[in-house]
Amino acid sequence: MAIKIDLTLDCTNAQLLAEFWKTALGYVDEPPPAPFKTREEWLAQFDLPEDDSVDDGEWLCDPDGVGPRLSILKVPEPKTAKNRLHLDIRVPAHGCAPQERWQRIRAEAERLVRAGGRVLEEVDEHHIVMADPEGNEFCVAATSA
Incomplete structure (x- = not known):
């Protein structure tokens, strides 16, 4: 059995990048994990720093369930070199x-x-x-x- 993978992109603007990759891949916003009804509710369970925001991450998925999930997460440091994976x-x-x-x-x-x-x-x-x-x-x- 093959192992499922997720891909994660670091970014400075999660919403901007999520919109681009939804267009590029035909992906949709991934619903929050059960039993949570919203991402805000799901994130509230974690002890996040005060300056973290629900807007700091986006989670996308293939609507057909075939492709890997794509997590897009805000990080403080800028991109400085060529990707090692693309x-x-x-x-x-x-x-x-x-x-x-x-x-x-x-x-x-x-x-x-x-x-x-x-x-x-x-x-x-x-x-x-x-x-x-x-x-x-x-x-x-x-x-x-």
Whole structure:
């Protein structure tokens, strides 16, 4: 049996990043764990510092329950270097001619730019390296199967 994983992104603005990644991945806000009715109620059980806010974290999930949960958490320090782990967003293109595959990759990158991302580099009509609104790198590429 495979082990489930969660991915966590550090950030300075959890709401901004959550909106971007919901758009990018088609994810939705994850409901609070049972028996809690709200995130505020769930967070109240923890002994959080006074300067922590319910707005300091966002939790997203795949509405179909397939992809990993994404936690987006505010941290005090800024991003200072390239990610050691990044996401690849794969557009469906199996069986497409190379030109069509590249057009689909570019169209997805353009959609993500409109959502707040930015293009960092186009690599040999194979994939596009991008950054989310806080500079976290990710790639847009085509499915291989």
